[in-house]
Amino acid sequence: MSIIEIRGLSAGYGRKTVLSNLNLVITKPSFVSVIGPNGAGKTTLLRVLAGLLRPRGGLVKILGVDVSKKFPSSIKVRLGYVPQRDSINYAVPVTVFDVIVSGLIDVCPAPRTVTKREVRQRACRVASALGIDDLLDSYFHELSGGLQQRVLLARALIKDPDILLLDEPLSNLDEATQQEVLKLLRHLVDKHLKTVIMVTHDLDVALEWSDLVVLISRGGARTFKPGVHEDVERLLESYPEEERKIIPSRRPYCG
Template identity: 40%
Template sequence: MVSVRVEDVWMLFGNVKALQGVDLEVREGEMVTLLGPSGCGKTTLLRVISGLYKPTKGKVYFDSEDVTDKNPWERNVGLVFQDYALWPHLTVYDNIAYGLRLRKVEQREIKERVRGVARLLGIEELLDRYPHQLSGGQQQRVALARAIVINPSVMLLDEPLSNLDAKIRINVRTEIRKLQKKLNITSIYVTHDQEEALVLSDRIVVMNHGRVEQIGTPFEIYYHPKTLFVADFVGQVNIIKGRINGMDESRHLIEVDSEIGRVLVSSDQDVKSSNEVYLIFRPEMVEVSKVKPREDNESTIVEGMIDAVQFLGNILRADVAVGEKRIRVELHNPLFREKFSPQDRVFVRIPASNIRILTG
């Protein structure tokens, strides 16, 4: 088990800057997820860490050792790919044992380690089968077993669940998290799936255009985004443009003139009067009702009309038109909630403490 440190890493492919001055530290035993849209540089960064790519500039350290010029097998990394990369002509046993044989491990030890990891992942009964005889979830477990059996210093996973059906993906990601914690392997996981990142990670690295936008715990990334990109990319969010009008010191509130009218925001944020700002709040952090709620000193109430309704089972998602702007609202347990339909006149209550201010 080692820590991983990336210092000022750049990766150029001709004129394309795939990575631009990336700094990152992954602690021992930590699960860190690289999250971002396609082309943001997350897979390139993973390949630099693995040794498949040598960076144009910068350094990679495992603990205090500079491994920038070392090959993948010299770094002792376990790799799990999106397409699993299983040998079709080898049995499950031989696929798992492949890395051990390359390392010239004794046959008795190979047998013990392969059966041990197969038992851990619940695939003992599959050892004599071939990859084409396995389901997608079973193939994924074999790929994980092959990476784990070599006792890697670092495990690197490149969108390993993207080829699985949604229900299987949920089950396998839970297994990966439990397994990583049980084995305490330093792990770096690449995905573009925000929910996957929130569920799996100790910390998330949000990337965009080859740069790191923000690093933080899932809670910090979701509730305290530092940039508009992070706020918009991770989960559903409302983004309202506005300009600070003034401060109400007695109530510790900021008054903002916005696209939906005057909005009150908790003043525990460092902003200056008259600044152009963006108001950020999550759909589940507001209330909607057909009856106007009682006015209070710590909320904003706006009137609008239901524009669209989406029933998602455990969530009812509604878009409320307030003038030219749309506010997204999410209601949990819709069976026990007030019923809404398009064209309904409604009132949206936005607590001042639930709004975050960003300056762009």
């Protein structure tokens, strides 16, 4: 059974088609980076996988279940999604603890199924893994962008999902925190057999940390393996011209 199987996906908004005939298969727990120019459809792809945008056509299977027409909650609970821009309502002051715990909403719509103590323990565990355990009682809207990003990651992790869908999770983080988050994600893949699908604009990060790089362009997806010399060369050649400036210098993994 594949973790993700997408065949001939088309998706868009109104009259606009963003993804057309996109194919992507992920067969084992992996760290996958999704790259591509602004407007290519990276967020659109993640929204389809998160069940927030219904495909117009094609097949989308997650953990062996066809979600193309109907997105069952049994699959939703196995996904953790961090959107590109958070949509938390700032008019309502909420604490970091509340934000993290709201990630359990799919898992236990009936709150009695999980005790308060268990909820607290789970929140503390993920907060501690992300170095934000001393912020649980702080107000979310008072935190810096980077800390908010970490809280949103904790929110996605609290339900212990099999697949993490992360839309530019590093964008607000300083270099040291980026490295910490990347290490954590790598650990989740290697030791806990999770699959991480992360959108990034940093090709350097994609090549260094992931098992598979997916380049979204012209509505489709092309996949490359960072460790394979020919793949890296092809990726560098096909990477959009306007983003070439962020291409890293050729390094040892290039062969």
